[in-house]
Amino acid sequence: MKIGLIAFVMIWWATVSVAHQLLVFAFVEDGTVIVETKFSTGKIPVSGDVRVLDAQNAVLMTLELQSDGTVQFPLDPALSAQGLLIEVATGEGHDNYWILTPDDIARATKETQ
Amino acid sequence: MRKTLVAAAALTAVTGTAALAHYGMIIPSDSMVSQEDGRSVELTLSFSHPFELDGMVLETPVSFNVTHEGETSDLLGDLQAATVMDEPGFMLDYPLDRPGTYVFAMEPQPYWEPVEDSFIIHYTKTYVSAFGDDEGWDAELGLRTEIVPMSKPFGLWDGNVFQGVVKLEGAPVPNAEVEVEYYNEDGSATAPSELMITQTVKADENGVFTYAAPSSGWWGFAALNTADETMEFEGEAKAVELGAVIWVHFEDWTGE
Numbered sequence: 001m002k003i004g005l006i007a008f009v010m011i012w013w014a015t016v017s018v019a020h021q022l023l024v025f026a027f028v029e030d031g032t033v034i035v036e037t038k039f040s041t042g043k044i045p046v047s048g049d050v051r052v053l054d055a056q057n058a059v060l061m062t063l064e065l066q067s068d069g070t071v072q073f074p075l076d077p078a079l080s081a082q083g084l085l086i087e088v089a090t091g092e093g094h095d096n097y098w099i100l101t102p103d104d105i106a107r108a109t110k111e112t113q
Numbered sequence: 114m115r116k117t118l119v120a121a122a123a124l125t126a127v128t129g130t131a132a133l134a135h136y137g138m139i140i141p142s143d144s145m146v147s148q149e150d151g152r153s154v155e156l157t158l159s160f161s162h163p164f165e166l167d168g169m170v171l172e173t174p175v176s177f178n179v180t181h182e183g184e185t186s187d188l189l190g191d192l193q194a195a196t197v198m199d200e201p202g203f204m205l206d207y208p209l210d211r212p213g214t215y216v217f218a219m220e221p222q223p224y225w226e227p228v229e230d231s232f233i234i235h236y237t238k239t240y241v242s243a244f245g246d247d248e249g250w251d252a253e254l255g256l257r258t259e260i261v262p263m264s265k266p267f268g269l270w271d272g273n274v275f276q277g278v279v280k281l282e283g284a285p286v287p288n289a290e291v292e293v294e295y296y297n298e299d300g301s302a303t304a305p306s307e308l309m310i311t312q313t314v315k316a317d318e319n320g321v322f323t324y325a326a327p328s329s330g331w332w333g334f335a336a337l338n339t340a341d342e343t344m345e346f347e348g349e350a351k352a353v354e355l356g357a358v359i360w361v362h363f364e365d366w367t368g369e
Contacts, residue, residue, distance in 0.1 A: 023212060023244075023245055023246050025244060025246075038246075040245075040246075040247070042248060099148060103152070104152070
């Protein structure tokens with residue numbers, strides 16, 4: 001399972017920029033994907049651009065980060081079956097990503113059932 | 114040649130009888146878990162002489178818990194029996210649900226050490242960062258005795274110093290003695306003198322100590338103090354050694 005996860009992440013790793021200081025985390029709750037961000041200093045970014053991509057690197061949607069450093073969107077089971085890449089850019093090289101793996105999504109879905 | 118053999122035999126005899134440093138141990142599979150590493154960390158709990166890889170029996174602890182974002186959760190019931198260094202210990206695969214620093218802490222049962230004519234209780238802890246977030250790295254748990262980190266207790270290069278404050282009953286311990294020992298996991302480290310198996314540093318008047326690790330790997334720091342109370346053994350009151358133990362991982366320097 002770990003090897004699968006590493007391979008899964010590495011495929012995307014090659015396509016995303018290396019991150020500095022911005023921390024991104026996402027999880028699924030009650031059918032909604034919740035994205036949280038903060039800087040390594042603990043401060044919250046007040047704005048930023050969020051891109052959600054599928055496993056084929058197709059952009060599914062773009063969103064604006066809310067002033068509390070979060071953003072939410074409904075989970076589409078059909079489009080997220082192979083996982084989602086969530087990229088957040090807040091400018092000046094402060095960007096990072098979180099990968100919601102199929103296991104993450106399956107686990108969250110199971111917990112709410 | 115004969116002299117060497119005799120000296121070696123004598124040294125072996127001394128080693129076999131000398132009071133070696135005991136360490137409670139909590140060793141995670143990784144001190145900095147990235148999202149690429151997975152979503153859990155495996156913990157191994159034991160009691161040993163870590164440099165010599167001399168295992169001892171770890172009875173079911175009095176408590177084992179995790180603190181994250183200020184909340185402490187009991188994990189004692191989740192421990193799985195395991196064999197560590199050929200002796201009974203415990204393991205746990207703990208899921209990491211969110212970023213941040215997870216502090217794992219164990220209070221073992223009092224261990225009767227006949228050689229020292231005292232009981233030993235080593236309050237043991239280690240810090241694990243999840244998903245690039247180090248918030249909470251300096252968390253103080255409020256244990257009866259503990260080393261509160263002043264250096265981030267993960268993400269250290271070999272050669273860096275680790276600094277911490279020794280606390281007992283919530284107060285810094287001036288001039289506290291801190292024993293330092295390497296977890297010689299693959300058995301490759303050798304010590305030219307027994308004095309170098311367990312090293313000792315003293316804290317300053319504020320209870321602050323400093324140690325520079327000479328190599329990467331897991332290093333255990335144990336600040337030892339004697340409790341005010343005694344415990345009974347075979348009808349006699351015996352001293353109780355309280356140990357504040359923290360395990361810190363140092364990383365290989367990657368430069369030339």
